[in-house]
Amino acid sequence: MPFTPFHFGPGAVIHAMAPKQVSFLAFCAANVMVDVEPLYFMITRHDRLHQFFHTYIGATLVALATLLLFLGCRAFARRFWLPNLFEWQGLQLKQVAFGAIIGTYSHIVFDSIMHMDITPFAPFSDINPLLRIVSLSTLHWICFGAGVVALFILVVRKLINDEITASR
Secondary structure, eight states: OOOTHHHHHHHHHHHHHOTTTOOHHHHHHHHHHHTHHHHHHHHTTOSOOOOGGGSHHHHHHHHHHHHHHHHHHHHHHHHSOOOOGGGGGGOOHHHHHHHHHHHHHHHHHHHHHHOTTOOTTTTTOOOOTTTTSSOHHHHHHHHHHHHHHHHHHHHHHHHHHHHHHHHO
C-alpha cells in the first residue's frame, strides 16, 4: 500500500539542513506523484504495483513533471489569484528542482529496499540490489528518526533566530 509519509522524514531532514537549496514542498509533491502509480495498479487489481515510475528513468520524468507543474502553477498565479501556502510562489527553480530530484530518487531507493516488485534500473536490468538490505522495521525507524531529527533542527533554528531577533 502506498504510504508516502514515511518518505517525508528523510526529505524533512535534508530540507532542514539546506532550506535555501531544497524545497520540502517539491520533495513531498514528487513523492506523492510517484506513489500515484501503485495506487492506480491497486485500484485496477494488477499483481505488480511498482512499475515504470518506480525506476530511475520514470523517477526522472516525475521530477521533471513536478518542475513543470510548479512553473505552470507559478505562471497561473501571476495572472490569477492562487493561495501562497507555505510561500511556494517565492521558491526558486533550483530549490524546486533539487527537492523534486531528491524526492523521486530517494523514493526509488527506499521502495527498492522494501518492495520485491521493483526493478529500479529497468529497462537495462531487472536486478534490485537494495532489496532487503535492511529490515522493513529498520527502514521505517530510519525514516521516522530522520523526521524527528528534522523537527529538532527546525526548533533549534527557530529558537536561535528568536533569540537573535530579541537581542536586537
